[in-house]
Amino acid sequence: MSSSVLVVLSVLVSARAAVLSTEYAHYAALDPKELMKLYWTVDWDQETVSFAVEAATTGWVGFGISSGNGKMAGSDVVIGWVKDSKGYLTDRFADTQSFPPLDKENNYDFTGSEESGGKTVLKFNRKFDTCDLRDRKIEEGTTKVVFAYHSEDPTTEDDMKRHTFRGSKSILLLNNMDKKQVNETGWKQFYITNRNITVPKKRTTYWCSLIQMPDFHSKHHITKFEPYVTPGNEGIVHHLLVYECHGNFSNATLYGPGFDCHETANMPLRHCYGYSVVGAWAVGGTAFYYPPKAGYPVGTSDSPKTLLLELHYDNPQRIEGRRDSSGVRFYYTSHLREYDAGIMSVGEGITKLAIIPPKQESWLAVGYCPKECYQDYLEASELPKKGIKVFAVLLHTHLQGRATWTKHIRNGVELPEIARDDHYDFNFQDIQVLRKEAHVKPGDDLIHFCKYQTMDRDKLVRAGISTTEEMCLNYMFYYPRMVNASAYCSSTLVKPVHDFIKKNFPSLNVTGWSNPLIEADISWTKELASDLRRRLDEAETYLSYCSGRPNTYPIPKITKPLPPRRSNCPEQSTLHPPTVGGTFSVTASCSTAIFLLISCFVFL
Numbered sequence: 325m326s327s328s329v330l331v332v333l334s335v336l337v338s339a340r341a342a343v344l345s346t347e348y349a350h351y352a353a354l355d356p357k358e359l360m361k362l363y364w365t366v367d368w369d370q371e372t373v374s375f376a377v378e379a380a381t382t383g384w385v386g387f388g389i390s391s392g393n394g395k396m397a398g399s400d401v402v403i404g405w406v407k408d409s410k411g412y413l414t415d416r417f418a419d420t421q422s423f424p425p426l427d428k429e430n431n432y433d434f435t436g437s438e439e440s441g442g443k444t445v446l447k448f449n450r451k452f453d454t455c456d457l458r459d460r461k462i463e464e465g466t467t468k469v470v471f472a473y474h475s476e477d478p479t480t481e482d483d484m485k486r487h488t489f490r491g492s493k494s495i496l497l498l499n500n501m502d503k504k505q506v507n508e509t510g511w512k513q514f515y516i517t518n519r520n521i522t523v524p525k526k527r528t529t530y531w532c533s534l535i536q537m538p539d540f541h542s543k544h545h546i547t548k549f550e551p552y553v554t555p556g557n558e559g560i561v562h563h564l565l566v567y568e569c570h571g572n573f574s575n576a577t578l579y580g581p582g583f584d585c586h587e588t589a590n591m592p593l594r595h596c597y598g599y600s601v602v603g604a605w606a607v608g609g610t611a612f613y614y615p616p617k618a619g620y621p622v623g624t625s626d627s628p629k630t631l632l633l634e635l636h637y638d639n640p641q642r643i644e645g646r647r648d649s650s651g652v653r654f655y656y657t658s659h660l661r662e663y664d665a666g667i668m669s670v671g672e673g674i675t676k677l678a679i680i681p682p683k684q685e686s687w688l689a690v691g692y693c694p695k696e697c698y699q700d701y702l703e704a705s706e707l708p709k710k711g712i713k714v715f716a717v718l719l720h721t722h723l724q725g726r727a728t729w730t731k732h733i734r735n736g737v738e739l740p741e742i743a744r745d746d747h748y749d750f751n752f753q754d755i756q757v758l759r760k761e762a763h764v765k766p767g768d769d770l771i772h773f774c775k776y777q778t779m780d781r782d783k784l785v786r787a788g789i790s791t792t793e794e795m796c797l798n799y800m801f802y803y804p805r806m807v808n809a810s811a812y813c814s815s816t817l818v819k820p821v822h823d824f825i826k827k828n829f830p831s832l833n834v835t836g837w838s839n840p841l842i843e844a845d846i847s848w849t850k851e852l853a854s855d856l857r858r859r860l861d862e863a864e865t866y867l868s869y870c871s872g873r874p875n876t877y878p879i880p881k882i883t884k885p886l887p888p889r890r891s892n893c894p895e896q897s898t899l900h901p902p903t904v905g906g907t908f909s910v911t912a913s914c915s916t917a918i919f920l921l922i923s924c925f926v927f928l
Contacts, residue, residue, distance in 0.1 A: 336408040344376050347369040347423065349502040355491050357423050360471050362387070366498055368759060371452045371892075373497060374435070375460055378445045379473045381620040382406075384484055385444050386472040388418065389460040392747040395500075398458040399424075401469050402432050402911035403484070403570035404446040405477045411437025413448055414481055417458040419878070426481065431456050443604070444473075452498075455568040455893035462896055464759070465745030466752060466878045472596055494608060494752035501757045508548070510657060514538045516603075516633050517552060517651025519581050523560060527643040529637040529792040533582035534573060534593060536630050537622065545619025545664075549603045549657040550611035554648045561650045561718070562605035562638040562791070582781060585634055586789065596632040600811045601667040604651050604718050604799050606753030615715050617663040618803035622656060626807075641700065663706075670772045671729065671797030673816035673869060676839035678787030680794060684778045689796045693813035694877040697870030701806040702766040715799040717743040718755045722794045724785055727775040730798050734768050735811035736883035742770070743798065755801070769880040770800050770813070786842055815877075820859035824928065828852060 345351055348363035363376040368627070379385040388401030396418045403424070404413035413434040418424035421709065431454035436447040452462045470492045478484030516535050523529065553561050573579070578593070603622060607611075614620065633651055672678055680687050702711045719728045729744035742762045774796035778785055787794050797814075818837075825834045825841060832840040846852075847871035867874040 330873070340526065344378065345399045346504075347378060348374070349504065350497075350500050352493070352495050354471050354493050354825045359489060360473065362469070362471075362495070364497065366500075367463075371448050373452070374447070374449045376447045377471070378443055379471075379798075380443055381473040381475055381489075382439055382442060382444060383474040383476040384478055385446055386470075386487065386490075387446075388470045390468045390470050391460065392468055395488075395492070396424075396470050396472075399580065400458065401470065402446075402448060404434070404437065404448075406439035407477045409439075409496075410483075413446060423482075423484070423486075427456070427458055427913055429456050429458075431459055438701070441661040442493065453893065454893070455891075462497055464498045465496070465743075465756065466494050466747045466749050466881065468492060468494050468747055468749065474620050494747075494749040496754050496756060499756035499758070501612060501615075503611070506548075506613055508655070510659070511547060511655045512657070513653055513655045515552060515651060515653050516631055517649050518633065518635060520647055520649050521581050523557075523637050523639060523646040523648050524584065524645070525639070525642050527638070527640055527642070527792070529639065530585040530789060531582055531594065531635050531637065532585040533633045533635075534569065534578045534630055535633060536579065537628060537836075541625075542623055542625030543621060543660065543826045544623045544656045544658050545661050546602070546614070546622060546654050546656045547604070548613045549620050549652050552653045553607060553650045557646065557650060560637050560639050560643065560646065561607070561648070562636045563654060564604070564633060564635040564650075565601055566603040566652060567596045567601055567632040567634070568599040569593060569630045569632040570597070570599060570628050573630055574852040582633075586715050594631055599628070601669070601799065602631060603654065604654060604667065604755070606718065606720065608749070608752030609718075609754040611644045612716070612755045613820075614661075614665055615800075617661055618715070618766065619657070620666075621664040621805065640791075656693060657797060660816075663803035664805040665801060665803045666712075666809075666811070667799055667801055668806075668809075668811050668813065669797050669799050670770050671795070672774070672791070672811045673814045673867075674787045674795065675816050675837055676786060676792070676842055677816055677818055677821045677837065677839060679821070679839065680776050680778055680786070681856065682778050682781040682783055683848065684776065684853060686726075687776045687857075689776065689777065689794075691772040691796055692783050692815040692868060692877070692879065693772070693870065694815075694868050694880075695767050695769050695812050696875075696877065697868065698806065698809060699766050699807040702764070702768075705806075706804050709763070709765065709769070711763055712802040712804065712806065713761040713763050714742055714753070714758065714800045714802045715761045716755050716757045718753065718799040718801075719743060719745050719748065720753060720795055720797050720799070721748060721750070721774050722791055723750050723778070724776040724778050724781070724794055725774055725796075727773075728796065728798070729773050731771040731773070732762060732764070732768060733771065733880050733882060736763065736881055738882050738884060738886040742800070742885065771880070772796065784841060784848065786839075810870050813868065815866045815868045816874075817860060817863050817866050819865070820863045821856075824856050824859050828855065856906045 349365040354360040359380040361378045365374045377387045384405040386403045388399040391398035399418045415427040415430040416424040433449040438445040472487035472490035670693040727746045730742040732739040
C-alpha cells in the first residue's frame with residue numbers, strides 16, 4: 325500500500341474519532357492498546373444512554389454490561405457488524421460462557437454503523453431499565469462492561485466464529501461530567517509529585533513528600549486536578565491524597581525525597597493529616613473538574629504554603645528498584661467562582677476493633693457522622709438554607725470491598741442516598757459526580773456503609789492501611805467550605821467487640837482499644853460470626869472522632885425509611901432501593917485512609 329493511501333486512511337480514522345468525540349459527551353478506551361473505544365451520552369430526562377462502539381476490526385463487534393463481576397457469563401450484550409455497507413445489531417444474553425443466544429425481545433435501538441479504515445463503528449441507544457429481566461439495568465456507580473470482536477463477519481445471526489479479542493473494564497456510565505462544556509482558557513497549572521524515589525520492595529507502601537506551594541500572590545481557585553503517573557508504573561501507583569500542611573517548616577531536609585509515611589521515626593509531619601484534603605485520586609480515575617460555581621481556594625492569607633503528598637504503592641510482585649515521580653497536576657484560575665469548595669470524609673475508624681471474620685459471603689461495616697460534629701459550621705454557612713451541598717464523592721475500600729453507599733438522615737427521615745456503588749472495583753476508583761447535589765443541613769446525620777466478602781480469607785481481616793487490610797470511607801466534595809472544621813468524621817463500635825471477646829474468649833485480656841483476636845489463633849465458626857454480627861447490629865451507641873477526641877453518641881433512629889422508588893415497568897409498580905446483603909449492620913472497618921493514621925498511632 326502506498327504511503328499516500330496510508331496517510332489518507334490515517335486522516336479518515338482521525339476524522340471519525342474527532343466526530344465521535346464531538347457527537348458524544350463521554351469517552352473511554354476499553355483496552356490499553358485502544359483497539360476498542362466507547363463513546364456515550366446520557367439523557368436523564370428520557371433515562372436513556374446513546375452509545376457508539378469503535379473496534380479495530382471489519383468483522384463482528386460485541387459489547388455488553390456484565391452482572392458486576394466483569395465476566396461474559398450473565399452479561400447483557402449486543403453483537404453487530406457491517407456487511408455490504410449494511411449494518412446489523414442483535415440483542416443477546418450470555419447465559420453461560422458459550423455463544424450468547426438472541427433475546428426474545430430486542431431493547432436496543434440501532435441508530436447507525438460505519439466500516440472504514442479497518443475499523444467498525446456501531447451506534448445504538450437503550451434505556452436505563454428496559455423492563456426486560458434479561459437486560460442488565462444501567463445504574464449509578466461502577467458499571468463493568470465486557471467487549472469482544474472477530475476479524476470476520478458472521479454468515480448468519482447464529483453462525484459466527486469465536487472472538488479473537490476480548491476484555492472487560494469498569495467505567496462510570498452515569499456519574500460523569502460532560503467535560504466538553506468546560507472552558508479551560510487561561511487556566512494555569514502546577515505539579516505535586518514524588519521526586520524520582522525508589523519504590524520499596526514490599527506489598528504496601530505509603531510514601532509521603534512535603535512540597536512547597538507556588539506563590540499565587542492573590543486568591544485563586546483550583547478548578548481541576550488529574551493524575552500524573554510515571555509511564556510504566558501504572559500497575560503499582562494505586563491512589564494518592566494531597567493534604568494542606570500548616571506550620572513552619574524551616575528544616576530544608578523535610579523537602580527532600582520524602583519517607584515512608586508509617587515509619588514513626590521518619591514521619592515528622594503526622595499532624596498534617598489533621599488538615600483539609602486538597603486532592604484525591606485512585607486507580608482508574610481520570611481528570612476531575614470542579615463545578616462552575618465552586619473551586620478549591622489557594623493563595624489566601626490562611627492558605628497553606630506547603631502540601632503533603634501521600635501516595636499508596638501497591639506492589640504485590642515485590643518489584644525492586646522501580647523509580648517513580650508520580651503525583652497530581654492541579655489547574656487553577658484567578659477568575660474566582662461563587663463558592664470555596666472543601667473535601668470531607670465520613671467512614672469507619674481504623675482501629676484494632678474493626679474486624680471482619682473470614683469466610684463471610686456478606687459482611688457490613690458502618691461509619692457514623694453525627695449531627696453534633698458540624699452543627700455550628702453548617703449554621704454559619706452562606707447558603708440561603710444553611711448547610712453544605714455535596715457535588716461529588718470518592719468511595720474507597722480495599723480488596724474485600726464489594727459495595728459501598730452513604731445514607732442521609734434528617735430528624736429520623738431517610739433522604740435519598742448521597743452516593744452508592746453496588747459493583748465496587750478495587751482497581752477502579754473514579755470520582756463520581758452526583759447528578760443532583762445533596763444538601764446537608766444542620767441537624768443531619770450521615771451513615772456510611774461498606775459490604776465485604778471474605779470467602780477467600782482464612783483469618784480475620786482487620787482495618788488498616790495495607791492493601792490486604794480494609795478501609796471504609798467516602799470523600800465528599802462540597803461547597804461552601806467549612807473553615808477550620810475537621811475534614812474527617814468517623815466512628816468505631818467498642819463495647820460490642822469487647823463484650824464478644826469476654827463472652828467467647830474469657831482468657832484473652834481486652835482493655836481500651838486493644839483487640840487480642842488479631843494475634844490469637846482461633847477458628848471462626850458460623851456461631852462465632854453470628855454472635856459478633858448480632859452484637860454489632862444491636863449496638864445503641866458509638867464513638868466518633870470528629871472533634872479530635874472520641875465522644876459517645878446514640879445510633880440515629882430511622883423513623884421514616886426512604887420510600888420505594890417508582891418503576892416505569894408495567895409489571896413492577898415499585899422498585900425498592902437496592903440493598904446489598906444482610907440487615908442494617910454496625911461493624912467496624914474504617915475511616916479515612918489517612919486521618920485514621922492518627923487513630924492508628926493514638927489508639928492502637
